[in-house]
Amino acid sequence: MYIAMNRFQVRIGAEPTFEAIWRTRESYLNDMAGFIEFRLLKGPTLDDHTLYATHTSWADKASFEAWTSSEQFRRSHARAGNDSGESLYLGHPRFEGFEVIRSESKADAAA
Numbered sequence: 001m002y003i004a005m006n007r008f009q010v011r012i013g014a015e016p017t018f019e020a021i022w023r024t025r026e027s028y029l030n031d032m033a034g035f036i037e038f039r040l041l042k043g044p045t046l047d048d049h050t051l052y053a054t055h056t057s058w059a060d061k062a063s064f065e066a067w068t069s070s071e072q073f074r075r076s077h078a079r080a081g082n083d084s085g086e087s088l089y090l091g092h093p094r095f096e097g098f099e100v101i102r103s104e105s106k107a108d109a110a111a
Contacts, residue, residue, distance in 0.1 A: 001036070001100035002061040009049040009090040015042075018052065018088050028072035029056070034063020049090050061099065 010018045022040050029035045036057040043051035058064040067073050 001103065002058045002064050003098045003100060004054075004056045004058065004064050005096045005098070006054045007094040007096070008052040008054075008088075010052055010088055011049055011090060012045070014086075014088040015050050022054075026076060028076045029067070031072050032063065032067050032070065034059035035067070061097070064097070 008018070019040075019042075027038065029038055036059065037055075038057075039055040041053045041055060043053065045051075056064070058067070
C-alpha cells in the first residue's frame, strides 16, 4: 500500500473558501485502478494559518503515479482553483509519500 499526503498552510480567514473548493470539486479518484481512500484533514490553527492535509491510500506507488499522469488528475485539478484572486496559502503545498510497512485496523471501528 502507498499513502500520498499533501500539507496545506491555509491563511487565517480563508478556511471556508478552501473547504468549499474541496467539497465541491470533482475528484475522479474512483475512476482510477488502485485507489482505496481519500480524506481531507483539518489540523491545528496557529498564528497565521490553519494546517490541512489530504491523505490518499493506493494499492501501490505505481497506482498513485498513474493517477498523477492521468487525464482524470488534470481534470480534477483544473477545477480546484480559487476564484477570489487572493492566495489561500502560505507557500506551496508540501507533498509526502509513504510506502506502508505495517498496518493494523479494527474491523468494527467507526470511520
